[in-house]
């Protein structure tokens with residue numbers, strides 16, 4: 001097929017225009033979560049809105065109230081960073097999804113301007129590869145890193161086991177040796193309904209230190225803050241229920 005006559009940049013996102021009411025509702029959702037979070041944890045508590053599967057115009061509706069968002073899928077994240085960069089809008093992202101080693105180069109290449117942090121790092125292999133990729137792509141600022149901790153030790157959970165504190169400390173040390181990476185803190189997903197996961201991560205955090213203790217999502221963010229969370233990742237309570245395409 002030949003290029004279309006008007007050479008508009010091809011966007012994976014269909015055009016979308018939100019009504020003022022719809023925009024206001026998103027801002028209200030976010031501010032409601034923020035107020036609840038801060039009522040429990042004080043002004044230092046951060047709310048990271050998780051925008052996966054949601055149209056970039058829904059993210060834009062929260063500007064300038066909120067400028068940093070969480071995304072789970074590398075391709076979708078890169079498409080969104082590109083969307084805002086093309087429009088000259090300052091929107092930054094933290095990657096909170098499962099990090100496959102073969103996607104690291106893409107993140108390093110396309111995240112140079114808008115990727116602030118990766119929250120799901122759990123091995124020296126990934127740390128080394130990430131640092132090398134950033135160097136290759138000549139990053140001029142360090143990329144933030146949170147180590148993902150497995151606090152439930154269930155079969156399917158990823159992260160460094162919470163009870164292997166030595167392994168966690170050695171990765172914090174390794175991060176300290178990388179000029180282009182900056183250790184920020186710890187994150188966990190935890191088993192749904194198991195609030196003890198938060199207590200376990202809090203205990204590890206007290207041992208290893210850091211600025212960010214990322215735990216809690218829509219269903220349990222208040223409980224997580226009571227148990228020491230400094231950052232909650234809230235998706236559906238801000239943006240609404242997610243629709244995933246049915247896979248055939």
Ligand SMILES: *Cc1c(COP(=O)(O)O)cnc(C)c1O
Pocket residue numbers: 050052072096097189217218219233234235236237
């Ligand atoms: C999707 C997701 C969230 C947000 O989940 P909600 O229940 O919609 O708030 C938070 N953290 C991670 C790692 C996620 O993948």
